[in-house]
Amino acid sequence: MASPPFSSCSVKDAKVLMVGAGGIGCELLKTLALSGFPDIHIIDMDTIEVSNLNRQFLFRQSHVGQSKAKVARDAVLKFRPHINITPYHANVKDPEFNVDFFKQFNVVLNGLDNLDARRHVNRLCLAANVPLVESGTTGFLGQVTVHVKGRTECYECQPKPAPKTYPVCTITSTPSKFVHCVVWAKDLLFAKLFGDKNQENDLNVRSSDGASSSENVEDVFERRKDEDIDQYGRKIFDHVFGYNIELALSNEETWKNRHRPKPIYSKDVLSDELAQQNGNLEKNNVCDDELSVSAMASLGMKNPQDIWSIRENSRIFLEALRLFFTKREKEIGNLGFDKDDQLAVEFVTSAANIRAASFGIPLHSLFEAKGIAGNIVHAVATTNAVIAGLIVIEAIKVLQNDIKNYRMTYCLEHPSRNMLLMPVEPFEPNKSCYVCSETPLSLEINTNRSKLKDFVEKIVKAKLGMNLPLIMCASNLLYEAGDVEDDMIAIYEANLEKVLAELPSPVTGGTMLTVEDMQQEFVCNINIKHREEFDEEKEPDGMVLSGWTQPVSAAENKDKSVGNGASPSDALVTAVESEKNDEITVVSTLKKRKLPEETDISCADAEAKHQKQLEVIDDEDDLVMLDGDLDSFKKRKLS
Amino acid sequence: MSWNRLRLGMDGDGEELTAQETALYDRQIRVWGADAQRRLSKAHVLVYGMKGTVAEFCKNIVLAGVGSLTLVDDRVATEEALSSNFLIPPVESVYGGKTLAELCCNSLKDFNPMVRVSVEKGDLSNFGVEFFSKFDVVVVSCCSLSAKKLANDKCRKLSKRVAFYAVECRDSCGEVFVDLQDYKYSKKKQEETIGCDLKYPSFEDALSVPWRTLHKRMSKLYFAMRVIEKFEEAEGRSAGEVSIADLSAVLKLKKDLCIAQSLSESHVPDALLERLVTNATEFPPVCAVIGGILGQEVIKAISGKGDPLKNFFFFDAFDGKGIIEDISAK
Incomplete structure (x- = not known):
């Protein structure tokens, strides 16, 4: 290459838009500023949370609650005071960010955490004809892709992984994994007790025998006027973990080939010490700040990594329920599950564990349950830093219109052909993509x-x-x-x-x-x-x-990674955690296509066949999986 | 003492993570586990030479939550030194008269109040073996070839295992060298746990491996970095003190080395050497990439989780490949 490919001339006139000031965003803004980008606009609707601070290094404890975009700007101006950074504390889907807005930029850089916003930005970039550099990380894995209208595939040319969905009856009647219990606790029980009463809820759809009318059941969840809270708690406990299970058991057909669940009643696990306990609890509970109300704190339990016994879970369940009704009564009826709401996480953990115990499923710690319930995607600073560096490298190539050198790069945990960072030539646009090709x-x-x-x-x-x-x-x-x-x-x-x-x-x-x-x-x-x-x-x-690119379910993906070389989804690097918490593995299946230099891809294919099944790395922070899923199962009725 | 026993020793006191640590490190504990986080919080890291890449590395491990980080770089801050270092405000009234280590220390302290960040003064070659014994990880940059070898040897003299890393970035290229000595760890493959034992050569030994014995597709950057390193050493320059004016001398040295090593000159392209001498300053995106990979490797070595790379890593923004090469005597 004769001319210096990374000369600063292309950078010094560039105007770029960053979408997202989170894990990738902080790293990206820093690297852009150091690389001499003079005019950076940044959109992020989020505010800073404590769990961001381990990697979003532009933020400090004192910034918690403030706009990410604005704090990130101020932090970067401290070491690069003479550049322009324009922050927007707003949703990229807001109407002000229309095609004309996008047209003012030379390139758009995504550091987003959800599919929805990524698709939206993809369309605006296509409509405005502005190149897009897209990125994502999870744990040690990451990827960067370049999308230039007419030249490379758009973000939606490739199938995206479908959110994991569970059949309603698995959740309501026949859970076999801990995640089923978490979904039940969060989307059914929590929603029933503390959420919108008018929402349809499948909690009581247990069996097809129609043993009781739903009218009767409805009453159980309604707290009678002046009903003692502890009594109410035990009534709920006995209903959902005892009576409902008994009722389900009466449907013999269901249990022919399944492990029969065991009903659990509060008196069995807690005996009669309950009354005594609660006397002490009041004293410990000195803090009235809503989000710091905690059942763990009032029961003197500290370690979120501990796996509680069934008795501890039961105590947490009743205490959390009591705290909601005594300390946070005003919110009841409008509460949605939030992974940063300690009491909600405690309630869901304990309820999921008691249900798991019933069904002979191993119990989990609050830390693990929170990860499942909140769809928390693993995130570390190092991967984000690497990915941000790669984004800037691609952005500079885009500014130089160096089309032949555009790359899609994977950051791998385990080297493939000795590479931890693996560049691949970008794909051509998918001719039948309904987004960029106008195919009906x-x-x-x-x-x-x-x-x-x-x-x-x-x-x-x-x-x-x-x-x-x-x-x-x-x-x-x-x-x-x-x-x-x-x-x-x-x-x-x-x-x-x-x-x-x-x-x-x-x-x-x-x-x-x-x-x-x-x-x-x-x-x-x-x-x-x-x-x-x-x-x-x-x-x-x-x-x-x-006629559109259907999301690939995990099962379909598996088939494809073993041998279907013709699929356009083959080039996805995919990652998923395996069941037993062991390491994340990566499959990189590459279509037989020209790679940079004379690299041999057959070994990568061979490797892929040995490795575990994965999903596409997509989201950087909080993947909205179960939430997206909820809609479909809320609206469904069991036969 | 083996590395494993050392780690067991560190675990022995059985301290649990505090609620504050659990909240702050939530997302990364989900990646590497609470045990690894505990080990990190007890590890002591030394870095020598505060350039952009090292600043990136420091940010990464301070965020990860190591026990302590000690910085050494007595050079007084100049505008040039700040070019790719986000830890130093480019305001002369702030940086004037202070050393690079002091300035970086001030910024890094802010990143994570749970990490002790401090400064030591001195020259790498003058630190005794005792000094290195205070650390679990030593990272050196911006110093001569002989200083790196010497520091590596001192780390190897200790009964305790000290992980040693050397890192350099020039133009849009970067290199990491890793020496974990005798490194034992276990990993899960399919359902079973298998023990792994990696034997690393010292920096000196790795560089003595005859070039002609290396595999044919060895990263060209490896040879190019050695040529520049040798040139700087022969001319008595400090690291990075080269310019386009040195190109012809560098190309001649390359020729001599290739002849001495019986390596075809095509393995060390002139264009690559030209890039490396023309622009000795770092390219910030490459600092981010190399600082990120180095951070990840140090975290692996401390936590005992994951396969550490053996023993060189190269990245060139031109082709975008991040390559691992194993350069050790057969």
């Missing part, structure tokens, strides 16, 4: 039964990732979100409740719908095919979208 999609749906609302929620928002959609049938506007004239609001609201075939402009088999997101400047056409029946387990949405 097709949707099988029952047009006589499915409402427009279902289509908007399950397809337009959940699958197509649109933020403010507009739906047209030929030239007729059926629906529009966002700023709409008053007289139209009522019409759209009415349309949402109509089934497709009865809309003012009927949508039936053969109709083509146009769905557009004005903010993302993203349009796609969907050909509608009418279909009567759907399989409830396999097609829970009651509609099937095809």
Whole structure:
């Protein structure tokens, strides 16, 4: 290479947008500033938390609660005072960040923690024709990719891993893993007791024998006026861990080939010392600050790594429940699970453990349960630093328009062909990508039964990732979100409740719908095919979208990593923790394609076959997996 | 004493992590476990030579929560020294008259109140064996080849195991050398736990491995770094004190070395040497990459978790590859 490829001339006029000021963001902002980038804009809606401080080195204890974007700016200006950093404490999906906003930048750099925002930024970059450098890390693994419209694949050309989902009955009736118990404790029990009472909840759908009417059951969770809190707690305990299990056991069919659960009643695990205990508890509980109310603290338990006995779990359960009703009564009815809410984590841990004990599943520590319940993705500073360095290297190539040297780079935990950092040539755009190639999609749906609302929620928002959609049938506007004239609001609201075939402009088999997101400047056409029946387990949405890159489930992925060389998803480096908490392994399957120099990829393929199954490394911080999942199972009914 | 026994000894007092530590280190404990975190909090790390790459490394291990970090660099801060070092505010009234170690120390203390960061004064070659015995990890940079070898030998003389690392970045290239002496660790493969035993050569021994015995696709950066190192040593320059004016002398030295080592000159491209002499200052993205990899390796060595690299790591932003090479006598 003759000319110095990393000359500063391309950098000194550059204006860049960073999305995310978290783990990767802090490292990236520092490295950009040191590398001489003079004008950096940074968007992050988050505020600083204690668990960020181990790697987001621009933040200090005293910054907890403040805007990440703003604090990061101030910290970097201390060592590079003469550059411009413009912070936005806002959501990148806010309408102010439209295509025109994106157009002012030479390159956009993502340090995001969720799929939704990544897709949104991808579309805006495509619409504004601004190159995007995308990144992600988890533990020791990371990756950096370059997306340039028309030149390389876009972020959505490749299938993304589907969030892990669990069948409703596994959660409500037949858990076999600890995670099932955590989902039950968090999304059903916690939501039932402390969340929105009007939400549908599958907690009491236990068996198909209809032994009791749901009306009766509803009463159990309602705390009667002046009902003693300890008595109420034990009633809930006995109902969910005792009575419900007995009821489930009565359905013999379920247990033919399964381990039979054991009902657990409070009197069995706690005997009669309970009353005494509570007398002492009040004294210890001196702190009234809401988020510091803790059942562990009032019971004198300190180590979150300990695995509690069934008795300890039961005491934590009752104490946490009592504390919610006595110290945080005002919040009851509006609470959602939050991994940073100590009391909520304690409650969920204990409830999951008691249920696990019932079903003969090994118990776990609060630390582990918190990780599962909060979908906490492992994160260390070193990987983020490495990835940030690689992002800047790609950004400089993009500024120099050095297309032939763009690379997608994987940061590996275990070397592959002696490489810890493995560059690969970027892929070409996927010709059938519905995002960057305008290929129409097709949707099988029952047009006589499915409402427009279902289509908007399950397809337009959940699958197509649109933020403010507009739906047209030929030239007729059926629906529009966002700023709409008053007289139209009522019409759209009415349309949402109509089934497709009865809309003012009927949508039936053969109709083509146009769905557009004005903010993302993203349009796609969907050909509608009418279909009567759907399989409830396999097609829970009651509609099937095809022609787009379907998320790969873990099982499908496994098949692909062993030998299906033709799949476009082969180049994904994928990672997942294995069940037994041992080390993260990486599979890197590479399509037979030209690699830099004459490297031999056959050994990587061979290696891949020995290694464990993985998912794509995607998210840097808090992966929203179970939450995304919840929607689908909230809306489902058991037969 | 073996490395393993040393670690057991460190665990012996059975201290638990405090609630404060658990909250702060939550995300990384999820990566390497509470045991590893405890070991980290008892480890003492020495770094010599405060350039951008070392600043990155220091940030990483202070965040990770090592017990203590001791910095040595008596050089007085100049504008040039600050170019890729985010630990020093570029305001003369702040940095004027202070040493690089003092300035970096002040910033690093802020990063994690649970880590003791301090400064020692002195020249690497003058520190006695006793001095090194205070540390579990020694990282050296920005010093002569002979100073590195000497420090490495002193670490090896101790009955206690001291992990030794040498690191350099020039232009958009970086190199890490690792010496863990005799390193035993266990890892899980499939369902079983297997014991591993890695034998590392000293820096001196690694560099004495004849070039012609190395495999054909050995990183070109390895040879290029040796040429520059030799040049600096022969000319009595300090590390990084080269410029484009030295190119012809460097190319001649390369030729001589290749002949002496019976290595085809094509393994040491002139263009690469030209880059390394033209721009001796560090390239910040490479500092981040090398400082990150080095941080990860030190964490592995202290915690006993994960496969440590043996025994060289090279990164060149030109091709983007981060390569491990094992350079030891057969």
